Amino acid sequence: MITSEIKKAIDDSVLCWLATSSLDGIPNVSPKEVFCEYGEMMILVANIASPQTVRNIKVNKNVCISFVDILVQKGFQVKGLAYIIKKNNPEFEVLSKPLLEITQGKYPFSTLTKIEVESVKPIIAPSYKLFPEMSIEDRVNSARKIYGLTE
Numbered sequence: 001m002i003t004s005e006i007k008k009a010i011d012d013s014v015l016c017w018l019a020t021s022s023l024d025g026i027p028n029v030s031p032k033e034v035f036c037e038y039g040e041m042m043i044l045v046a047n048i049a050s051p052q053t054v055r056n057i058k059v060n061k062n063v064c065i066s067f068v069d070i071l072v073q074k075g076f077q078v079k080g081l082a083y084i085i086k087k088n089n090p091e092f093e094v095l096s097k098p099l100l101e102i103t104q105g106k107y108p109f110s111t112l113t114k115i116e117v118e119s120v121k122p123i124i125a126p127s128y129k130l131f132p133e134m135s136i137e138d139r140v141n142s143a144r145k146i147y148g149l150t151e
Helices: 004-012 051-059 090-103 136-146
Strands: 016-021 027-032 035-037 042-046 062-069 074-086 111-124
Touching (some): 004 035, 004 062
Antiparallel strands (some): 074 111
16 A cells, blocks of 8 residues: 555655544644654554654554645545554564664654554645646745745
8 A cells, every 4th residue: 555656755754744533532633753654554653752642542543644745735644543562562673673763863762653554545735626737846836935945
């Protein structure tokens, strides 16, 4: 399910957004800074400052994680089941390796979230339908202006 296009979106994202829900159905969306794809069916997220995310996953494993390039205005929404992996779990040593490479030891985490991918769909800004003639370069330049990233 995680194609090379989705992997590129994950690799190119500075932040992703992880949506969880409590047992009572109260939603929570939290930005995540340390994450990676792991094979074709799994995404890993370091739990650095995520107490609500961890609490929600413990009672409701259904999650949604999104990766969006804010300049190109495209990305992916991934849904799946999440599991909290603690340091004392034998899986932690193996699964934490790519996350530790990303953090270079600067962001300590004693748990990680393992997301088993169940579905993936693209996220595309409405402007792609409203202005189909607009090039990617024009979209990026427009977004740069909107976000104050012009030189």
